[in-house]
Amino acid sequence: xxxxxxxxxxxxxxxxxxxxxxxxxxxxxxxxxxxxxxxxxxxxxxxxxxxxxxxxxxxxxxxxxxxxxxxxxxxxxxxxxxxxxxxxxxxxxxxxxxxxxxxxxxxxxxxxxxxxxxxxxxxxxxxxxxxxxxxxxxxxxxxxxxxxxxxxxxxxxxxxxxxxxxxxxxxxxxxxxxxxxxxxxxxxxxxxxxxxxxxxxxxxxxxxxxxxxxxxxxxxxxxxxxxxxxxxxxxxxxxxxxxxxxxxxxxxxxxxxxxxxxxxxxxxxxxxxxxxxxxxxxxxxxxxxxxxxxxxxxxxxxxxxxxxxxxxxxxxxxxxxx
Amino acid sequence: xxxxxxxxxxxxxxxxxxxxxxxxxxxxxxxxxxxxxxxxxxxxxxxxxxxxxxxxxxxxxxxxxxxxxxxxxxxxxxxxxxxxxxxxxxxxxxxxxxxxxxxxxxxxxxxxxxxxxxxxxxxxxxxxxxxxxxxxxxxxxxxxxxxxxxxxxxxxxxxxxxxxxxxxxxxxxxxxxxxxxxxxxxxxxxxxxxxxxxxxxxxxxxxxxxxxxxxxxxxxxxxxxxxxxxxxxxxxxxxx
Numbered sequence: 001x002x003x004x005x006x007x008x009x010x011x012x013x014x015x016x017x018x019x020x021x022x023x024x025x026x027x028x029x030x031x032x033x034x035x036x037x038x039x040x041x042x043x044x045x046x047x048x049x050x051x052x053x054x055x056x057x058x059x060x061x062x063x064x065x066x067x068x069x070x071x072x073x074x075x076x077x078x079x080x081x082x083x084x085x086x087x088x089x090x091x092x093x094x095x096x097x098x099x100x101x102x103x104x105x106x107x108x109x110x111x112x113x114x115x116x117x118x119x120x121x122x123x124x125x126x127x128x129x130x131x132x133x134x135x136x137x138x139x140x141x142x143x144x145x146x147x148x149x150x151x152x153x154x155x156x157x158x159x160x161x162x163x164x165x166x167x168x169x170x171x172x173x174x175x176x177x178x179x180x181x182x183x184x185x186x187x188x189x190x191x192x193x194x195x196x197x198x199x200x201x202x203x204x205x206x207x208x209x210x211x212x213x214x215x216x217x218x219x220x221x222x223x224x225x226x227x228x229x230x231x232x233x234x235x236x237x238x239x240x241x242x243x244x245x246x247x248x249x250x251x252x253x254x255x256x257x258x259x260x261x262x263x264x265x266x267x268x269x270x271x272x273x274x275x276x277x278x279x280x281x282x283x284x285x286x287x288x289x290x291x292x293x294x295x296x297x298x299x300x301x302x303x304x305x306x307x308x309x310x311x312x313x314x315x316x317x318x319x320x321x322x
Numbered sequence: 323x324x325x326x327x328x329x330x331x332x333x334x335x336x337x338x339x340x341x342x343x344x345x346x347x348x349x350x351x352x353x354x355x356x357x358x359x360x361x362x363x364x365x366x367x368x369x370x371x372x373x374x375x376x377x378x379x380x381x382x383x384x385x386x387x388x389x390x391x392x393x394x395x396x397x398x399x400x401x402x403x404x405x406x407x408x409x410x411x412x413x414x415x416x417x418x419x420x421x422x423x424x425x426x427x428x429x430x431x432x433x434x435x436x437x438x439x440x441x442x443x444x445x446x447x448x449x450x451x452x453x454x455x456x457x458x459x460x461x462x463x464x465x466x467x468x469x470x471x472x473x474x475x476x477x478x479x480x481x482x483x484x485x486x487x488x489x490x491x492x493x494x495x496x497x498x499x500x501x502x503x504x505x506x507x508x509x510x511x512x513x514x515x516x517x518x519x520x521x522x523x524x525x526x527x528x529x530x531x532x533x534x535x536x537x538x539x540x541x542x543x544x545x546x547x548x549x550x551x552x553x554x555x556x557x558x559x560x561x562x
Contacts, residue, residue, distance in 0.1 A: 181432055186415075197411070200410075204395045
C-alpha cells in the first residue's frame with residue numbers, strides 16, 4: 001500500500017528530527033518548546049479520536065488532563081508512589097469518568113455531548129478546588145526526590161523528559177494510524193458523517209462513541225500526568241482550566257480535525273506562537289497568542305474548514321493536476 | 323413460512339396514526355412492492371421494522387424470531403438491511419469505503435472487508451471507479467452505492483426505499499437490473515417505489531398503503547383492477 005509506505009517514511013523522518021532536535025540545539029528554551037510541542041501534539045491527537053474522527057466535540061478534556069496530572073502527582077507527594085503507577089491510575093479513572101459521562105449522553109443526538117463535557121469540567125474543577133487532600137486551590141508542588149525514571153524527576157537536564165514525551169507521541173501517532181485503518185476507524189468516521197446510515201449498516205453508534213471517548217480520555221490523562229511531572233506544579237486553575245480544554249480543540253481544528261497529521265501541524269503552529277508571544281510581550285502578552293489563534297481559526301473556517309492539512313492537500317492536488 | 327412478518331403494527335405520532343393495525347408478511351425469495359400516496363406510511367413501515375422507530379404496539383417476526391423493539395444495528399446483524407429515501411452516503415469516503423462500511427458488518431478484519439467489498443462492487447458494476455469520493459457523484463451513482471452497501475452486509479431481506487426516484491430512464495433500467503440480480507442471489511426484497519411500470523414489472527406481490535392502513539395486497543394484476551386502489555392512488559388512467 002502506497003499510503004502506508006508514505007506514512008512510515010514521513011513518520012520516521014519526523015521521529016528522527018524530533019530525536020536529534022534537542023541535541024543539535026542545546027538551548028534550554030528551545031528544548032522546552034519542543035517538549036511542549038510534542039506534548040500538545042499527543043494531547044490533541046487524543047482529542048482528535050473523539051472530536052475529529054468520531055465528530056463528537058468535547059469542550060471538557062481538561063477533566064482528563066487534570067485527573068491525570070493529579071493522579072500522578074498526589075500519590076507521589078503523599079506516599080512516594082512511582083508516577084508510572086499514578087499515571088496508570090489516572091488513565092483508569094479517566095476511563096471511568098468518560099463512561100459516566102458517555103452512558104447517559106451518547107444516547108442523545110446533537111449538541112448535548114459538547115454541553116455536558118463543558119459542564120462536567122466546571123464541576124470537576126470546583127471539586128478539586130475544594131478538596132483538601134490535594135491542597136485545594138493552591139495545588140501541588142512536586143516533592144524534591146531522587147532523580148531518575150522511577151520517580152520521573154529530572155532536575156539538571158530536560159533531555160529525559162523530551163524522550164519520554166517523544167515516546168508517548170510515537171505511541172499515540174502509531175495507534176491513531178492503525179485505528180484509521182481498522183474497522184473502528186471507519187466506524188468513527190461513519191458516525192461523524194451519517195449516524196443513521198451507520199446504524200443501518202450495523203454500527204452500534206453509542207458504543208463506538210463510548211470507545212472513542214474512553215480511549216481519548218485515557219491518553220489525555222497520561223499527557224496530563226506527564227505535564228504535571230514536567231512543570232512540577234499543578235493547580236486546578238491551570239490543569240483543570242477551560243483554557244486547556246479549548247486549546248486542545250483549537251490546535252486540532254487548526255491543524256485538521258479527523259486527520260492523522262492535523263494535531264502535530266496545529267501544535268507546530270500554535271505552541272511556538274504561544275511561547276514566543278509570551279517572551280516578546282512579557283506579562284502583557286498573555287492572551288495575544290489566543291487572539292492570533294482566534295483570527296487563524298476564523299480564517300481557517302472561512303477558507304478551508306479541513307484545517308491546515310486541507311490547505312496542504314489542496315496545494316498538492318493542484319500540483320498534481322499540472 | 324414467512325421470512326418477515328409484521329403483526330398488528332400500530333404507530334402513533336401523538337394523536338396521528340401513521341400506521342394502523344398493519345398485518346403484512348413477506349415470503350422467502352419474494353419481491354414485495356409497497357405503493358401508496360405520499361404520507362401513506364410506507365417509509366414509517368420501514369422505519370418500524372428496522373428499529374429506527376419504536377412502534378406503539380404490535381410485533382415483528384424475522385424467521386419466526388420476535389425482533390420487536392430491537393435497535394437498528396441489531397436488526398442489521400440479524401440480516402435485515404435498508405436504504406434511505408433521501409440518499410445517505412458517507413460523503414467523505416470513497417465508493418470502496420462506503421461499501422466496506424457494509425461488509426464490516428460480517429468481516430471485522432479490514433483486508434477481508436475490503437476484498438468482499440470489491441466483490442460487491444464488481445457485482446454492482448461500480449468497480450471501475452471505486453476510488454472516487456462519493457460526495458461528488460451523481461444521484462444515480464449514490465443510490466447504486468447505497469444499494470451495494472446494503473447488499474454488502476450480507477442480509478437476507480433488503481428494504482429499498484425509492485431507490486429509483488429521480489433517476490432517468492436509462493439509470494432506472496440499470497437499477498431494475500441490479501435489483502433483479504440481487505434477487506437472483508437469493509435475497510428477499512421489499513421495495514417502495516412510485517414508478518408504476520417498475521413496481522408492476524418487478525414485484526411478485528404488491529401491498530397498497532393509504533393513510534396508514536394496508537388497503538389491499540395481492541399480485542400486480544389484481545392490484546391494478548382493484549377499485550379502492552385506483553381511487554386512492556393509481557388514478558383513472560389505470561382504469562382498465
